[in-house]
Amino acid sequence: MLELALARRYAETMLYWRGHLRAKEVQEYLGVSERTARSLIADWRRDGILPRYRRGAVRGLVPVEGFDPGPAVTDPNVALSLLLMADRPVGNPFGPVAPAGGGYDLAISAPVASRATREILAACLERQAVWLLYAAKPGRQEFVFHPSALVRSRGRYHLRGYRAEGRDGAGRRLEDRYVDVVPTRSIESHRVDRTVFIGLEDDTEWHTIETRCFVLSSGLFPEERLCYEHEYGIAETGVLEITNRRALLAYVVQELSERRCWRRDGTSVPIWET
Numbered sequence: 001m002l003e004l005a006l007a008r009r010y011a012e013t014m015l016y017w018r019g020h021l022r023a024k025e026v027q028e029y030l031g032v033s034e035r036t037a038r039s040l041i042a043d044w045r046r047d048g049i050l051p052r053y054r055r056g057a058v059r060g061l062v063p064v065e066g067f068d069p070g071p072a073v074t075d076p077n078v079a080l081s082l083l084l085m086a087d088r089p090v091g092n093p094f095g096p097v098a099p100a101g102g103g104y105d106l107a108i109s110a111p112v113a114s115r116a117t118r119e120i121l122a123a124c125l126e127r128q129a130v131w132l133l134y135a136a137k138p139g140r141q142e143f144v145f146h147p148s149a150l151v152r153s154r155g156r157y158h159l160r161g162y163r164a165e166g167r168d169g170a171g172r173r174l175e176d177r178y179v180d181v182v183p184t185r186s187i188e189s190h191r192v193d194r195t196v197f198i199g200l201e202d203d204t205e206w207h208t209i210e211t212r213c214f215v216l217s218s219g220l221f222p223e224e225r226l227c228y229e230h231e232y233g234i235a236e237t238g239v240l241e242i243t244n245r246r247a248l249l250a251y252v253v254q255e256l257s258e259r260r261c262w263r264r265d266g267t268s269v270p271i272w273e274t
Contacts, residue, residue: 135186
């Protein structure tokens with residue numbers, strides 16, 4: 001029953017966030033043959049385990065009008081968290097294996113509005129470009145974004161991808177390059193079919209692995225220092241070593257710089273020297 005419930009949730013998740021489901025995807029997720037996958041889909045439709053679907057011309061099962069799964073599927077925090085667990089940055093959001101290199105999940109929670117992420121997440125899963133009207137810190141921007149990898153840091157989700165054809169609010173051209181985008185800053189979005197998807201193959205910042213070392217702040221009292229040495233497992237070395245992709249190390253520095261040692265008198269000092 002548990003496997004059946006997980007299979008249903010998987011199917012509903014793919015249908016809601018991507019808009020379609022293929023028998024091959026059920027096959028890969030459950031580890032069954034194509035014939036078994038198609039038989040399961042037929043059983044789900046007949047027995048009412050899944051809502052009824054109409055067949056799409058190309059994309060397989062497509063939800064009918066009125067398809068309305070529960071919050072366990074529609075909550076973007078759930079969907080994005082599952083994508084972080086994928087066996088590759090872009091792929092099956094129910095994969096059990098962490099992405100190679102690790103270090104993607106750098107925070108506990110990240111509330112995200114569904115309207116700001118559904119189209120972008122679908123583009124990420126489908127390896128398609130998406131046009132964004134984006135609220136950047138310098139002002140509004142519009143560009144074509146190629147979302148490739150999901151990162152969660154400092155309470156927010158980021159998407160790593162290639163930015164092209166960009167212009168700022170004054171019409172000035174933006175440099176074509178790899179950037180990180182916060183999905184919730186998207187004002188408008190729609191899929192772009194006219195361009196070839198650009199992945200992270202040429203992103204040297206993403207593929208370069210580096211190690212950064214951090215030491216505890218000199219402002220800590222001796223008993224506080226002892227506490228954090230054992231909490232972070234550095235009692236013997238006194239140095240916290242973080243190995244990660246170069247593109248993600250800036251998030252590590254930001255997060256460690258915000259961690260503070262709070263005292264009973266209401267004062268605080270940084271825990272780390274960054």
